Amino acid sequence: MTNETNSSDWTLGGDLPIKRLGFGAMRLPASRRGGPPNDRDISLEVLRRAAGLGVNHIDTAAFYFHGDLHANDLIREGLKPYADDLVIATKVGPKRRPEDPMPIGEMEPGELRAEVERNLTELGLDRLDLVYLRVGGMEPAQEPIGDRFAVLARLRDEGLIRHLGVSNIKVEHLKEAMDIAPVAAVQNWFDITKPQDAEMLEICEREGIGYAPYFPLGGFGLPDDERVNAIAERHGATVAQVLLAGLLELSPVMLAIPGTGSPAHLEENMGAAGLRLTERDLAELRQR
């Protein structure tokens, strides 16, 4: 374990201090996949309010868009000039058609540079703080990722990227990546009601690698889970707050990035930082 253990802060890649409760930008263009686009001004308000509430870790991707509403454009427009302490993480890897965010496969190694450059342009940056190689479909990747990760490692050596991450992976992929270049963060599907990835978390804790769970609020609607509902009731908190506080308590490497296009949900989610769960709550949450 090479990082802080019991504060609400984390140092990404050993040199970028961030708060562990951050923000995911995927829901800025549309709150639901296939749903209507969000209101542009409200999405900008969400971003600015997030920054005002102290969020300094935002997770995005060039493939987070709906029509002409792009998460990266919203971030640039809403937050530039960026605060000195803002860390923007992005992802490359999924292949898609220009007008459709739905992935149609995976990029070849030779296609990754252009996607990194696209993120640099859209975000208005000279260097990206954290770039995840996102692999696989709904399930984690099955095949090796070394060729693609090595491309990102070269872009890091060139100075286009500060830190590297891997997303939607198995332990063998993390080990493969770590043999090529330092890994600052893992981003996998995980929520506190069905914790898996125990071995991955152990490695992340041992190696000082951040773990940013995606779909931390269930991804497709809040889970209706008796344990979570009972804990929320005991604390006078909301289900979303319990899910997020539970994640942050589960491991010191957890970097929560709940996504929302709603200012009210943002305020609610940020309230999780002040929710202190008891040992009993945590034991209940850990029960399978």
Ligand SMILES: NC(=O)c1ccc[n+]([C@@H]2O[C@H](COP(=O)([O-])OP(=O)(O)OC[C@H]3O[C@@H](n4cnc5c(N)ncnc54)[C@H](OP(=O)(O)O)[C@@H]3O)[C@@H](O)[C@H]2O)c1
């Ligand atoms: N690496 C990957 O493959 C991958 C995949 C998916 C996501 N991600 C990243 O992970 C982040 C988090 O995942 P996510 O945004 O998909 O899922 P999530 O945070 O689990 O849930 C977001 C959904 O919950 C709703 N929501 C948010 N706060 C709520 C609240 N307090 N009460 C009720 N509903 C609430 C949102 O709608 P409203 O807008 O109405 O609040 C949205 O529909 C994303 O934003 C993205 O940055 C990465």
